[in-house]
Amino acid sequence: MSALLRRLPLAAWAIVLVAFLHGAAWSVLTPSFQGADEIAHWGYVQYVGETGKTPDRSSRFAEPARDALAVLDGMPWSIDGQPSWSEEADRRTDALVDRLDDDRANRIDKDGAAYQASNPPLYAYAMAVPYRVTGWFGGDVLDRMLAVRLASSALGALAVLFVLLLLRELFPRRRLAWYVGGLAVALQPVFGWLIGSVNNDIPVLVSGAALLWLVARTHRRGLSPGIAAGLGAAVAVGLLSKVSAYGLVAVLAWSLVFLVWRERARWRSAVPLAGLALAVAVVPLLVLDLVRDIGAATPAPDTGVVREGAAATVADPAAAAPSRSPRDFLSYLWQFWLPRLPFMDDQFSTYPTYPVWETYVQAFAGRFGWFAYGFSPEASRGMVVVLAALIAGAGVALWRRRVALRARFGLIVALVGGFVGYAVMVNLRGWQYRIDTRGENFEQVRYLFPMIGLYGALVGAALLALPDRWRRTAVVLVVLAATLHVLASWGVTLQRYYM
Amino acid sequence: MTPPPDDPRAPRRPSRPGTAAGWAALALAVAAIVVLLAIPFVGAATGRVEGLLSSNTQVRVSSSATVLEPGDRACVRGVYVPDGARVVRVYPGYVAERSPTLRFTVRGDGGRVVAGRATRFATGEPLLVDLGPLPTSASATVCVHNRGPSGVSLAEARGHFGAAEARPPIRVGILSGDHPRAVALVDDALERAGLFKSGIVTPALIVLLGLAVLVGVVGALVLVLRDEEGPSS
Numbered sequence: 001m002s003a004l005l006r007r008l009p010l011a012a013w014a015i016v017l018v019a020f021l022h023g024a025a026w027s028v029l030t031p032s033f034q035g036a037d038e039i040a041h042w043g044y045v046q047y048v049g050e051t052g053k054t055p056d057r058s059s060r061f062a063e064p065a066r067d068a069l070a071v072l073d074g075m076p077w078s079i080d081g082q083p084s085w086s087e088e089a090d091r092r093t094d095a096l097v098d099r100l101d102d103d104r105a106n107r108i109d110k111d112g113a114a115y116q117a118s119n120p121p122l123y124a125y126a127m128a129v130p131y132r133v134t135g136w137f138g139g140d141v142l143d144r145m146l147a148v149r150l151a152s153s154a155l156g157a158l159a160v161l162f163v164l165l166l167l168r169e170l171f172p173r174r175r176l177a178w179y180v181g182g183l184a185v186a187l188q189p190v191f192g193w194l195i196g197s198v199n200n201d202i203p204v205l206v207s208g209a210a211l212l213w214l215v216a217r218t219h220r221r222g223l224s225p226g227i228a229a230g231l232g233a234a235v236a237v238g239l240l241s242k243v244s245a246y247g248l249v250a251v252l253a254w255s256l257v258f259l260v261w262r263e264r265a266r267w268r269s270a271v272p273l274a275g276l277a278l279a280v281a282v283v284p285l286l287v288l289d290l291v292r293d294i295g296a297a298t299p300a301p302d303t304g305v306v307r308e309g310a311a312a313t314v315a316d317p318a319a320a321a322p323s324r325s326p327r328d329f330l331s332y333l334w335q336f337w338l339p340r341l342p343f344m345d346d347q348f349s350t351y352p353t354y355p356v357w358e359t360y361v362q363a364f365a366g367r368f369g370w371f372a373y374g375f376s377p378e379a380s381r382g383m384v385v386v387l388a389a390l391i392a393g394a395g396v397a398l399w400r401r402r403v404a405l406r407a408r409f410g411l412i413v414a415l416v417g418g419f420v421g422y423a424v425m426v427n428l429r430g431w432q433y434r435i436d437t438r439g440e441n442f443e444q445v446r447y448l449f450p451m452i453g454l455y456g457a458l459v460g461a462a463l464l465a466l467p468d469r470w471r472r473t474a475v476v477l478v479v480l481a482a483t484l485h486v487l488a489s490w491g492v493t494l495q496r497y498y499m
Numbered sequence: 500m501t502p503p504p505d506d507p508r509a510p511r512r513p514s515r516p517g518t519a520a521g522w523a524a525l526a527l528a529v530a531a532i533v534v535l536l537a538i539p540f541v542g543a544a545t546g547r548v549e550g551l552l553s554s555n556t557q558v559r560v561s562s563s564a565t566v567l568e569p570g571d572r573a574c575v576r577g578v579y580v581p582d583g584a585r586v587v588r589v590y591p592g593y594v595a596e597r598s599p600t601l602r603f604t605v606r607g608d609g610g611r612v613v614a615g616r617a618t619r620f621a622t623g624e625p626l627l628v629d630l631g632p633l634p635t636s637a638s639a640t641v642c643v644h645n646r647g648p649s650g651v652s653l654a655e656a657r658g659h660f661g662a663a664e665a666r667p668p669i670r671v672g673i674l675s676g677d678h679p680r681a682v683a684l685v686d687d688a689l690e691r692a693g694l695f696k697s698g699i700v701t702p703a704l705i706v707l708l709g710l711a712v713l714v715g716v717v718g719a720l721v722l723v724l725r726d727e728e729g730p731s732s
Contacts (some may be wrong), residue, residue, distance in 0.1 A: 013727075014719035014722050014723075017721050018716055022712050024711075028692070028705050029692060145696075146699070177721065338712045475724070476724075490709065494692070498687070498692050
C-alpha cells in the first residue's frame with residue numbers, strides 16, 4: 001500500500017488536498033448543528049469523547065448536553081426558522097459555554113445521540129480523538145465541534161484518495177480521465193458539505209470508495225489473501241460505523257461472484273478467499289452485536305431537540321402501516337425510480353413530484369442544511385442535462401473501446417451491478433423505515449455517496465469520448481464548471497443563513 | 500502458465516460475456532433505463548407544486564403564509580438591526596387587485612420608533628420598504644399593520660421560537676440600504692458566519708479557506724495538465 005501511494009503523482013495528492021480544503025471550507029461556513037442530523041451525531045461523538053462508552057438508545061429525541069444546548073438555545077433562530085443574528089447573543093452564549101465547560105457534567109447527556117445511538121460506534125470513537133485533543137488545549141464545545149468537522153473533512157479526503165485509486169485501475173493509461181473524475185468528486189458541493197459536518201455517513205464514504213477500488217484492483221490483478229482481507233475490511237469499516245451501510249455487503253457479494261467466476265480455473269482457492277472477504281466484512285459487526293445489540297428497534301428520529309416548535313412530519317399517525325409483502329416492496333421500488341403504473345397504490349403521495357427527481361437529482365445538484373435549502377428546481381434541471389451528457393459520453397467511449405474492453409466486461413458489470421444493488425438496498429432500508437414510522441421517507445442522496453467513485457468514473461469515461469486534442473480543454477471546462485458550482489453553493493448558503 | 504480468463508492474451512470464447520451481443524444487450528438495457536428515467540422529466544410540467552426536499556423527518560412543501568386582513572397587525576420581536584440599516588423586507592404572497600396600504604414600524608431597544616408605508620406592490624416578489632435610518636438594536640420589534648382596503652398574505656418565519664404573539668411571526672429581513680445586491684451584504688454575512696462557532700472562525704478565516712480551495716483547484720489543474728498521459732505506475 002505504501003509503495004502504491006508513493007507512486008501516486010503529485011497531481012493526485014493535490015486533488016486530495018482540494019477535497020480536504022473543500023470540506024474544511026464548508027465546516028467553517030455551515031452554522032453549528034446545521035449538518036444533516038448533526039445534533040444527534042454530535043451527541044454520539046460527545047458522549048463517547050467524554051465517557052469512552054457508547055450512549056443509550058432510550059430516547060427518540062435528542063437531548064443535547066448542557067453546553068451544546070446552550071449553543072442551540074443561544075442562537076436566535078431555529079433549525080427551521082429564519083436567522084436573526086446578534087453579536088450580543090453570541091457573546092452571551094460564549095460566556096455561558098465557557099462557564100459550562102468548567103464542569104464535565106455539562107458535557108454529558110446519555111440521550112444526546114438519540115436515534116443515532118443504534119448505530120455502531122466506530123466513527124464516534126475515531127472522532128473522540130480530535131474531540132479530546134481539542135479539550136486538552138482548553139477548547140470548548142464549539143472548538144471541539146470544529147475539530148471534529150475538520151477531522152471528518154480529512155476522512156472525506158481519504159475517500160477521494162480511494163476514488164483516485166479506483167480511477168487509476170479503470171483508466172491506467174489515461175491520467176487525465178482519472179484526474180478529472182477525482183476533481184469532479186472532490187468538488188461536488190453536497191459531498192463537500194457532508195464531509196464538512198459531523199456525520200457517520202463519512203466513514204461509509206471511505207468504505208465504499210475503498211471497496212470499489214479493491215474490486216477493480218482484484219479484477220486486474222487477481223484475488224489474493226491480502227486483497228480478500230482488504231475487501232472485507234473496507235466493508236467492515238462501513239458496517240462498524242453505520243447500520244444502514246449493509247448495502248456494501250451486497251456490493252461485496254455481487255463482486256465476489258464475478259471474482260470467483262473470473263478465477264474459476266482455481267476455484268478451490270478462490271472460493272475460500274471469497275469466504276474470507278465476507279467473514280472479515282461481517283464478523284466484527286456480529287461480534288459487536290453480541291455485546292451491544294446493534295441496530296435494534298431504531299426509533300424514528302425527530303427534528304432534533306426536545307422543546308416546542310419542532311417541525312411537523314409527514315407521517316400520519318392514523319394511517320395504517322404499509323404492508324411488508326415483497327410485492328409491495330417491488331411497487332415501492334418501481335415508484336421511487338419510475339412513473340407509477342395505473343394498478344399500483346400510490347406510495348409517494350406526500351412527494352410534490354417524482355421521488356427520484358426530488359431525492360436524488362435535485363439533491364445532487366445541491367441540497368444543504370438538513371436538506372432544507374438549495375437551488376431552484378429550474379436550476380436543478382441543469383443537473384439532468386449534465387448527468388445525461390455524462391452517461392451518453394461514457395456510453396460512446398465504452399462502445400468505441402468495446403473490443404479492447406472485452407476482457408473487462410466482468411468488471412464493468414460488477415461495478416454497475418454493484419451500484420444498482422446498493423441503490424436497491426438503500427430503497428429496501430427506506431421501505432422498512434417507512435413501515436416502521438408509518439410513512440416517513442428515508443432516502444437521501446448522501447446515502448448513495450459510498451458509490452461516488454462511480455460518478456468519478458462516469459466523468460472520466462465521458463472525457464474519453466472526446467478526441468485527444470479536445471481533452472485538455474474539456475478538463476479545464478469541467479473543473480471550471482465544478483468550481484462555479486461550489487461557489488454558487490456557498491452563495492446560497494450565505495444567503496440562506498447570513499443575509 | 501495459463502493466463503487468467505480475463506487476460507487479453509486468453510483465447511476468445513463465443514459464449515462468454517463481452518461479445519458483441521453482450522455489449523448490445525448491455526447498451527439496450529442502459530438505453531431502456533435512461534428512457535424510463537427520462538419519462539418523469541419530460542412530463543414534469545404537471546402543475547403539481549415543486550417544493551423543498553425532505554429530510555428524514557419532514558417534507559416541506561412550501562413556505563407557510565399568514566393572512567393580514569384590513570386592520571390586522573403582525574409583529575416580530577428580537578430582530579437584529581445592524582448599524583446603518585434602512586430597509587425592511589417582507590414576502591407578500593397573494594395580493595388583491597388593489598394592493599393594501601401596509602404601515603411598517605421598527606421599535607428599537609431604546610424605544611425609538613421609525614415608521615413608513617408601502618402602497619403598491621406585486622404578488623410573489625419581496626417587498627422592500629426604505630424607512631430611513633433604523634435604530635441600531637440587538638432586539639428590535641418590527642410590526643406590519645394592514646390599513647386596507649384588501650387583505651394580504653405574508654410569508655411566515657416557520658419554527659421561529661421568538662413569536663411575539665399567538666399569530667405566527669412573519670418573515671422579516673433588515674437590509675442596509677436600497678435594494679442591496681448580495682455582494683453588498685457579503686461583509687455582514689461573513690461577520691454573522693463567524694458567530695456561534697469556534698473563536699478561531701472569523702470572516703478572515705472563512706475567506707482564506709474559500710480562497711485556499713480556489714488556489715488549490717488552480718494548482719491541481721496546472722499539475723494535471725502538466726502531467727503527461729501515460730501509464731500511471
